[in-house]
Amino acid sequence: GQNIDQPTEMTATEGAIVQINCTYQTSGFNGLFWYQQHAGEAPTFLSYNVLDGLEEKGRFSSFLSRSKGYSYLLLKELQMKDSASYLCAGMDSNYQLIWGAGTKLIIKP
Amino acid sequence: GAVVSQHPSRVICKSGTSVKIECRSLDFQATTMFWYRQFPKQSLMLMATSNEGSKATYEQGVEKDKFLINHASLTLSTLTVTSAHPEDSSFYICSARDQQRGEVQPQHFGDGTRLSIL
Numbered sequence: 001g002q003n004i005d006q007p008t009e010m011t012a013t014e015g016a017i018v019q020i021n022c023t024y025q026t027s028g029f030n031g032l033f034w035y036q037q038h039a040g041e042a043p044t045f046l047s048y049n050v051l052d053g054l055e056e057k058g059r060f061s062s063f064l065s066r067s068k069g070y071s072y073l074l075l076k077e078l079q080m081k082d083s084a085s086y087l088c089a090g091m092d093s094n095y096q097l098i099w100g101a102g103t104k105l106i107i108k109p
Numbered sequence: 110g111a112v113v114s115q116h117p118s119r120v121i122c123k124s125g126t127s128v129k130i131e132c133r134s135l136d137f138q139a140t141t142m143f144w145y146r147q148f149p150k151q152s153l154m155l156m157a158t159s160n161e162g163s164k165a166t167y168e169q170g171v172e173k174d175k176f177l178i179n180h181a182s183l184t185l186s187t188l189t190v191t192s193a194h195p196e197d198s199s200f201y202i203c204s205a206r207d208q209q210r211g212e213v214q215p216q217h218f219g220d221g222t223r224l225s226i227l
Contacts, residue, residue, distance in 0.1 A: 030213050041203045042115075042218040043153070050213070087153065095212045101152035 002026050004100035008086045011106045012078055020073045020086050028093020032071045034062050035087040037079045037102065043087055046073070075105075081106045111137050111207045115219025122193065123227055129189045130222045132203030138183035139205035143216060144176075147200045159186040192224045200224075 003025045012018040024032065031050035035043035048062035049055055049071060061074040073086055085102040092098060112135040120128050132142055142159040157178055158166040165178035177189040186205075190197055200223050204216040 033215055040200075040223075042221040045215040045217065046214060048213075091213065097155075097216060099153050099155070 002090075002092060004088055004090055004096045004098055006086075006103045008101070008102040009104045009106065011108060012075075014078055014080060014109050017074065017076050017080050018078060018105065020075075020088075020105065022071045022073070022088035022100060024069050024071065024090040024098070024100075026090040026092040026098055029066065029099055030091040030093065030095060032062075032064055033091065033097065034071075034073045034090045034094070035089065036084050037087060038084045046086075080105050080107050080109070111205070111214075111217040113203065113205050113217045113219045115203050117222060118220055119223045119225075121225045121227065124194050125192055126226070127189055127191045128193055128224060129187055130201055130203070130224075132188070132205070133218050134184045134205045134207075135172070137205075137207040138209060139186075140183060140208055142180060142186040142203055142205045144186075144188050145176065145202045145204065147202060147221075149200075156188075159187075159188075179212060190224065194226070195226045198224055198226045201214045 006022045012064040033048050034046040038044040049062050054063045059076045064071045085104045087102045088100040089097040113131045116131045140161045144156045145153045146156050147153050156171045159178045159180040161180045167173045180186040202221040204218045206214040206216045
C-alpha cells in the first residue's frame with residue numbers, strides 16, 4: 001500500500017535549526033512535496049524534490065533520498081511564525097498526492 | 110504564481126440546509142481540482158477529484174449524493190453539501206494545479222471554508 005510517515009509533533013527553540021523527517025512508500029514516484037499549514041488556514045507550498053539531494057530555498061531546505069524512500073525538511077534560524085504543521089506528500093505514478101498526517105512544530109522563545 | 114480562490118470562507122447554518130462552496134483558479138486553467146476535508150487537529154482527507162466536463166471521482170467512504178461536485182468550466186469547481194448535519198461541520202479546502210505546465214506541479218490551495226452546522 002501507499003504510506004507517508006512523519007512525526008506527530010516536534011518542539012524547537014527560536015533561532016535554532018530543526019529537521020522534520022518523512023518516509024514514504026508510493027506506487028511509482030513522481031516527487032515529494034512539503035507544505036506548511038498554520039492553524040485554521042489552508043496549506044501553502046514550500047518545496048518539491050524529485051532528484052536525490054538538497055534543495056535550498058532561503059531558511060528552508062528539503063532533502064530527498066529515493067533509494068531510502070526518505071525526505072527531510074530543514075528549517076534554519078527558526079522564528080516564532082514558523083510554528084505550524086508541516087505536511088509531507090508523495091506523488092505516485094498517477095500524479096496523485098499521498099499525504100502524511102503532518103508534523104506540528106512548536107517554537108519556544 | 111498560481112492562485113486559487115475559494116468562497117465563502119465561513120458558513121454557519123441550520124441543520125438540513127444545503128451549502129455550496131466555490132473554487133476558482135484565477136490565473137490558470139485547471140482540468141482537475143481536488144476537494145479535501147479536515148477535522149480539527151487531523152490530517153487532510155481527500156474527498157474527491159473534480160474533473161472538468163465529466164463526473165467527479167470520489168474517495169472510498171465519501172457519499173457522492175451527499176457531496177455534489179460540479180466542474181463546469183476550466184476555472185470553476187463547486188462542492189455542494191446537501192442537507193448538511195452537525196457531523197458535516199468541518200474545514201473544506203479545494204486545490205488545483207496548473208496542468209498546462211505539466212502533470213508534476215504543486216497543488217495550490219484555496220483559503221478553505223469553515224462550515225458549522227447548528
